[in-house]
Amino acid sequence: MSALSAEVPAQDDGYVSYDDSTRDRYRAEGWWSGHTLPAVLEHAAATHAGQTALVTPEVSWTYRELLDRAGAFARGMAADAGARPGDAAMFQMGNVAETVVAYLGCVLAGVRPVCTLPQHGSREIGLLAQHTGARFLLVQDDFGNGRLRQQAQDLSARGLVQSVIVARGAAFEGARAYDDVLAAGASDPSAPPAYLSMDPASVAVFQLSGGTTGLPKVAPRLHEEYTYNSRAWAEAMEYGTGSRLLYPLPIMHNAGISLALQPAMLSGACLILAPSADITTLTAMIEQHRPDVLPLVPPALAIRLLDAPEARTADLSSVRSFVVGGQKLPVEVAERLRDELGIQVRQMFGMAEGMFLLTPAGSSEDVRHHTVGTPISAGDEVRILEPGSEAAVADGEIGELAARGPYTIRGYYRAEAHNQTAFTSDGFYRTGDLARRHVTAEGTFYSIEGRIKDVINRGVEKIHAEEVEELIVQHPGVRTAALVAMPDRVLGEKGCAFVVLEPDAEPLTVASLADHLLALGLARYKLPERVEIVDALPLTNVGKVSKKQLRDDIEHRLAAEDRQEER
Template sequence: MTDTAHALSASRTLWDLLARRAALTPGHPVLLQGDRVLTFGALRDRAERTAAGLYDMGVRPGTVVAWQLPTRLETAVLTFALARLGAVQSPVIPFYRDREVGFALRESKAEFFAVPGVWRGFDHGEMARRLGAKGVFEAYDGLPDGDPAVLPAPPADGTSVRWIYWTSGTTSDPKGVLHTDRSLISGGSCLAHALRLRADDVGSMAFPYAHIAGPDYTVMLLLYGFPAVLFEQFALPDALAEYRRHGVTVAGGSTAFYSMFLAEQRKQPDTKVIPTLRLLAGGGAPKPPELYHAVVREMGVQLTHGYGMTEVPMITMGSPDDTPENLATTEGRPPRGMEIRIVDGEVRLRGEAVCRGYLDPSQTAEAFDEEGFLRTGDLGRLTADGHLVLTGRLKDVIIRKGENISAKEIEDLLHTHPSVTDAAVIGLPDPERGERVCAVIEQPPGAERLTLPTVTAYLRAQGLSPHKLPEQLELVDALPRNETLRKVLKYKLRERYSG
């Protein structure tokens, strides 16, 4: 991390961080979208005017403001306006609908709710009215505006809870995760430090700004003073023109994004898909080692992968100067200040980037151990040089005839098969075995259709123990994924195939 970035990382609040960056490089671009450019100075000035407009509407320090907005310049301006006021923000992923949105509004006790109006054919304003939301206002093309002279002093305390993020709801209600400005700055600093980025880099945000990765990435931009291209809607190959137009050097998001870029590269193997690209980086889902090797070999770029979650936006991150072995098989190392402890195989965490808990105190009590370490539910181990290797999820361990089987181990081997695009391994109830191993596979177009005998023969040849071999194979056109970082939703597969 450069001296300037290191000094900025000590900022007390997100507003303090923006103000200090804007004073250093006011005319440098920070956010790019289509033909629009927002500089660091303009982001600060527009956020102050928007904060004044919000203040005129009745938003005060500590007021809970929920927002469900796409990835746009206006969204970034609004979130920094709320940070300027010291309001409590509750970002909601724009793809969520009545159940999740209603739950978030009720649990957070939001007094205002910013929506995009009609977006991608869905009327968010009508949903807000249907849910009885308070203080509904649109924040898509236009934002509240006012005279900054009315504003109180910026917040000075960075350790108060000012963010309520929501874990992805699956079969149960999502959890409200409590963050502070300092926990978000700490997470973004970890990302910035690991990636060894430069002021002449151009980044990209192809994920929802309302995801925990939004502030994580924005903190990195503020620390290093370089811009990022925003994608309101991301799809390949359509988005490639914007990557090329702005000369993006750093892209990614999660494992699914790596696979999508690789698929585009394979259409024209001899022509670099994004000529300026030098690094793919992300996290949010397991990364098969073979995918790392394929990206480096076929795209001619580096790939660094990390480990984070809503509760801790950045835990570990691979660094471009790590060895290929570490980059392929580990999640990188933690930054200074992040303590990792392995207890009975489970990864536990303590440090400034860790959330303050949950809205529900009982969930907080259950999630933290007696020494203040967060129980992640992830299984892993630390290597001799401090790299973290994730081996699966506690709930992803398949217990077959009393033997524990790691789904991830089987998935990593399946990813090395040339006729497998993606794979998910799940345990299904079985009256004789307790659970049986089921492999659900996506295949590339034109590939010969796999059968259970061919899959098990391949896995045997790769050295997999016989008791871990799948006993059921399902082929699907596409694995079910969430709309944020496109994680595979295994609970849907369990529901589908448990009958």
């Protein structure tokens, strides 16, 4: 392998690092290696050079072929695009081979990927560029209807990004083509890796915390801890050179990177990247490529699989590990998967901030159907706290899940004020999720019982109500508004906007509200899917909007509508 990175003093550029004693302990335990993420990934790729690394509908590459392309892109980022170690690059790319090459190339170049999604709108991308100081924006020209190209042109014209790299399409004026960056790097294969001068205690990747608010919450994933996050997951899932992982969700997401791409590379497994989570595509790829692992299936996708006729006839027998996560899985769905499709589910809980829980492969059905498992690392620490307090609740009682460990962040990026309340005095991250600890004969496991934070879980995507509300009230006809979750059989939750209009304002509909929000750059998946016009919003006894009453209200309305349809 190439030389591993030497340790240099960490530079404080807005992230919270681990203290020296903690870092020394994690290294002594063997959880941290003292090396950077790119050094470890390059070593793993060299070790498994002849193995198949990546399969998409368009390519099948060995580790050697993938590493050669990633290395060329890394050198091209420096030579052609002028990237320097410590720069940040935002991604708006889908599940294509170019995304994997560009991500790995940025990591090898010391450029910090900002793992945005192609679904994000111009507002989110603009805010993230300002917050992370990102110089680069990588876009996939043929994604969707070509919206990303226009959005990139707009962001570039407004000076919010300095350089745009366009993949799978021609570069516009002032932008660079992905192929040109790749070619520039391929012409000089002797250039030394940029990561040799990097500090393993510094930021490697920026991940988003389930969505954005007015000030994006960005999780800075550091080299050693993010490497260990992926290695611990690979070990918990028993990945090896014979493993074949099928991943249909967005790869440029913390789940895609730390459950699929990086763990696969560190273990020599084959990553099969599906272009979408469409059921027809998914079942066809299972039959064609015979994966043994689906490392993350949202409950919404599991329900769609149950409802799809093609799933009844497809041969799904190759899948030994079908892991469901993202939100609470109804027990009846787990039982239907078992009885109707022969799928034995495992559950997991994870977050961009770090901590992963997983039900062990050999655990009982009671554990796999009713809990999200146990931490994947011996270094993980979990507390169940009284909400708003640092006092722990008794086993079996519901409280707030808090976590600390060798791959859980110590603070959000450039968010000192928020970090004061998001972490306990001794560094445990407050997840905002309500959980319960179960001490059983099989071991200690956890179940997720709800959440404290005002977040709507729409499938695998999280929508922060505050962000959407801030934009709704910019409508000239709106006096005030509140966004709450309403139940949905497939997605789990959708957004319902309760709106108080100004006197004599025109009625607001789902369509007209969507036009208003899209014009402000909100991502389409965050749009409210129901609007209720009310005279006033209910208040609690301390004068705050009672979202509990609003959630109860919409549940009652939906139940009444269901009863009416049954008549």
